Amino acid sequence: MNAIEMSNDGYLLLLHSNEWWKDLERQELEKYVAQSSAWLEQLMASGKVKGGQALARSGVIVSGKSGRNVTDGPFAESKEVVGGYLLLNVETLDEAIAIAKTTPGLEHGRSIEVRPLTNVCPSEARLEELKREEQLATA
Amino acid sequence: MNAQNKNEYLFLFRGNEWSKHLSPEEMQKVASQWMAWFERLSEEGKVIGGSPLDGEGKVVSGKNGRTISDGPFAESKEAVGGYFLLRVNSMDEAVAIARQCPGLPYGAKVEVRHIVDQCPLSGEPVPNIHIETALA
Numbered sequence: 001m002n003a004i005e006m007s008n009d010g011y012l013l014l015l016h017s018n019e020w021w022k023d024l025e026r027q028e029l030e031k032y033v034a035q036s037s038a039w040l041e042q043l044m045a046s047g048k049v050k051g052g053q054a055l056a057r058s059g060v061i062v063s064g065k066s067g068r069n070v071t072d073g074p075f076a077e078s079k080e081v082v083g084g085y086l087l088l089n090v091e092t093l094d095e096a097i098a099i100a101k102t103t104p105g106l107e108h109g110r111s112i113e114v115r116p117l118t119n120v121c122p123s124e125a126r127l128e129e130l131k132r133e134e135q136l137a138t139a
Numbered sequence: 140m141n142a143q144n145k146n147e148y149l150f151l152f153r154g155n156e157w158s159k160h161l162s163p164e165e166m167q168k169v170a171s172q173w174m175a176w177f178e179r180l181s182e183e184g185k186v187i188g189g190s191p192l193d194g195e196g197k198v199v200s201g202k203n204g205r206t207i208s209d210g211p212f213a214e215s216k217e218a219v220g221g222y223f224l225l226r227v228n229s230m231d232e233a234v235a236i237a238r239q240c241p242g243l244p245y246g247a248k249v250e251v252r253h254i255v256d257q258c259p260l261s262g263e264p265v266p267n268i269h270i271e272t273a274l275a
Binding site: 033050055061062063066085102107109121124 | 151163168196198217243254255
């Protein structure tokens with residue numbers, strides 16, 4: 001089987017967006033946009049970012065057998081939505097958290113999810129757990 | 140200018156609960172199917188990246204990120220368990236691919252989002268940073 005190498009080192013930041021800036025006056029909005037751009041450029045220059053993009057506001061959620069349910073998401077379901085992501089190539093959770101703390105807009109109620117990438121599929125990890133439990137039970 | 144003219148889409152695989160009720164055999168089956176799905180998409184040249192996410196993690200919030208909390212990642216219908224970043228031609232195509240997710244019959248959900256190359260706030264171009272994927 002050809003092993004596909006996924007980017008398994010590093011951390012994913014999911015930048016939740018609550019659109020707190022929606023009713024800002026133009027001048028204030030420009031200020032925030034400039035602040036965000038500067039932050040991103042600084043991050044890129046630091047060499048700690050290996051990926052990052054903004055997401056369109058619209059989107060869908062696919063669920064159900066054969067994905068038969070396709071509903072408008074995610075703002076239809078939640079006030080806080082993932083507005084963008086960053087992939088960091090830092091080595092520790094603490095470093096990833098330190099970067100997350102610098103995200104503009106935190107003071108306005110947005111949150112940043114910090115997740116380690118793993119090369120163990122969650123269901124496989126669960127499988128290993130079950131196997132261990134079985135072994136203990138029959139020991 | 141159309142902000143959504145990039146042909147890149149992000150899948151966020153949502154829900155952790157669904158795999159907890161599977162037998163080891165079912166789990167194995169789903170895991171293999173998932174890997175095969177990803178490989179097939181890679182062979183078709185549609186994969187830019189992807190990874191499972193560790194169940195550990197934190198949520199940073201508050202001014203200067205002063206609040207660090209454990210996420211509800213372990214047991215949540217909405218927790219993100221992994222992502223794919225794909226290159227396809229339309230949302231319809233992205234959705235058609237999402238419908239192939241092997242976790243769907245068990246309750247997993249796939250959030251499908253279009254990448255933009257324009258800031259939704261200002262209309263200015265945004266940096267689009269690409270990860271490198273190594274294909275064996």
